[in-house]
Amino acid sequence: MTYIRKPRFQHPQLETNELGLTRRDYEGTLTTLCGGCGHDSISAAIIQAAAEMSLEPHRIAKLSGIGCSSKIPSYFLGKAHAFNAVHGRMPSVATGANLANKELYYLGISGDGDSASIGLGQFCHIVRRRINMLYIVANNGTYGLTKGQLSATADLGSKTKSGEESLYDNIDLASLAIELGASFVARSFSGDKKQLVPLIQAGLSHKGFAFIDVVSPCVTFNNTDLSTHGYKNTWENNAALSQVDFVPMRDEITTSYAEGEEKDITLHDGSVIHLHKIGNNYDPFDKEKAVMHISQYKAEGRIATGLLYINQKTSDLHDLTNTVDRPFNVLSEQELCPGNPILMEINEAFR
């Protein structure tokens, strides 16, 4: 056996959600990643997010590419279908899957090698195509499975465990996503569950392409004090532009916030994001300013996190192409095949 099943044992008083499911119903197999890997915290955050939202686990499709990041769909939502595609090509598979059935939740998990190097083209184009999904990049700035080479998101001057220094400018996937038309873009840190969980929930509820770049340290190959993707640097320089609370559509909104500092953003499905503005009165609706903030913080050696940009008024690919309401994968012969009399007419046009 090269995977580890989790024991079925569970605490008898484990809390249940609206579907009567416990947290355990949202878990997957035991992780085979290194102890302390940031990616495991992302799995845990996804489990918590989905359980709290009372999502039906089987109505989620998990898709990933290749790499440490792309292994993690094994570790959460064991009742969901998963697709571990080829390296860097998850976006195309997700596009096709989404076209076939618009009714499922699509959760894409990728890494910095998978999305910023080999799959950069596919990443750019899935953003442009506005696929309705949540796309998470577990970003550790390194190639873990091949033992610690620098990736394209490693910051200029950042050093790996072996002392290799990044000589090139990094690719910032969050800025790129904003520029290419993503309608929900956030950045978070795997160690900051309080920030990450509501962002995942909001990203799943958002209609359109939602992207979260999660700095997720690689404890084995890229966690030195000189790495900008290590725990130390990320804790010290994590600069939240906003704090987000997520209220699922079923919950009554009871808390109120003082005007000027908070904002409620109602999502397509009726859920609400409570946005607590921090610092310089950050406005996540302004595309240009969002990109500017990201690069300004970066110039100061800080990592801008939180909800960076949102536009809940966009359409997804199905809207753009005006597809039928029912999923393609349930359409029958009667609905798809024009029949022989029409074919006879077509023949006539070729005589």
Next chain:
Amino acid sequence: MNSPAGAKIETLTKVNDFVVKFANVNGSGSASANTLFAKAIFRMGIPVSPHNIFPSNIQGLPTWYEVRISEKGYLGRREGVDLMIAMNEQTIQRDIDSVVSGGYVLYDSTKSLPEQMAREDVQFLPIPLTEICIREFEKPSQRQLFKNIIYVGALAALINIDFDVLTNLISDQFRGKEKLIPPNINALQLGHQFASEHFQCPLRLKLKSSDKTDSKILMDGNTAVGLGCVYGGATVASWYPLTPSTSVVDAFGRYCQRLRIDKQTGQQKFSVVQAEDELAAIGIAIGAGWNGARAFTATSGPGISLMQEFLGLAYFSEIPVVLFNIQRVGPSTGMPTRTQQGDLLSCAYASHGDTKHILLFPSTPKECFDFAASAFDIADQIQTPVIVMSDLELGMNEQISEPLDWQEGRAYDRGKVLNQERLEGLEHFGRYQDSDGDGIPYRTYPGTHPDKGSYFTRGSSHDANAAYTEDGDIYAEVMDRIAKKFDTALNYLPEPEIRENGAAMGLLFMGTTTSAITEAQDLLTKHGVATDTLRVKSFPFHQSVRTFIDRHEKVYVIDQNRDAQLKSLLKIELNVNESQVQSIRSYNGVLITAEHISRSVLDSQENTGE
């Protein structure tokens, strides 16, 4: 050289059996005039096969349109030209040289032909096309376009095309744009009138109405493929533009706009995605296939190379997907606008590791339609990629074909898919478990059941439950089961077409080579060589292919590629002995001819002293 070379020429006398070739400049609007010519002959009931020989270019380079006319129904290419319409100054010397002795050359005599181009053994038909156009039409664009229609009008007089057929075609063509009809008919008349007044019409090379195309249609293969996808239930088409496959998705999209819009809501029951490259194109189709939609992509050689990794994933994780390969000349960029059967091996075993893919070889538009539609059934039944191997010749040229036909009430076979009800009654679901002993496991679509049927799709090694494994024995079991699936597949694949009359020699071929076979057999018969034939329609090969080879003294395997790929595949898959098969190959970018086949057979017989 403005006058005919003289009455002494012994010109060809042929009825309904000759080759007309149009030499044009691409982008000059000649294509629609030339199509009009071919279609008129088709409507006169005479078998006709036009071939575009065009450059990979938008405007300005030489392009040819070669039309074989054959009462006997020989629809392959024939070498030599009987009547040349020489409209391109860049190539006119070469074009005149290619005319057979006793043939004709129609040219624009506004400028006189240089002396050195004269030939004593062909008859020149000078028509001052540019001059007529300048006189008759005002707009430069009209002067250019109508020049083409005028020569068609002239040809009507010269070789006896039914003028009413031409005018009806013009009316059909411009339905909805009626004001274009009179100037086009006028242009036809101008040509007709000039030819009638200046030449003895008709020539000894002429047409006579027949009844050989009565029930037939004239359609290009790519249009038929696109229609097959509509009828076969495809809902997702993802593609990257690539000659000569582009018109497959164009046709699919066009017919979907007409036939797949929900009448009440105006919404689409299909989606066409132009992807960023061929990798994404096949990735999208695979994602859709995984999720239960029928999906396809269309491409050509360079795209096939790019899709290799994904094809391996679909093979190993057992996802249905349909791929149309409209082959062109390789390797690399090769000759993008010329035809070849050069991707046989790279498709049969596409991707790294042990792989194999189902291939279908259509040879007519009707088969393009049928195979496209059944490819979706086969992909679902076997849960694997199916590659339909067409080529530029079939895909982009109009072909005479039996009409398309759809059996009313035909159901789609979605293969072994467990729905919620069936999952409910199931104790254990193993995605890659061979429950029926035919190698084909059961699949589920995502989101079907709350607790049962979910699995992890992966290109990494997995066990019967789809769990990751590095256990070599389990890996081998899975690989053996997948191999078994391809034995089962033979029950679903079209059998070879065998025509046997007890001859010692056999001809074995696929796809567009078929167009030359009847003629090649007739040529060989004249030399006393009788042949049986086998046309391969699918891969993996049926055992009947092997027994056909065994029953014959020698079988000529005909390939339109350099490396005898079909012959190689027969040897690899069926253990055919080298002494049983002999290769005939053609790989100059144009359709193989009957003469080439018969000459090759006769040469080889002489060489072996038979």
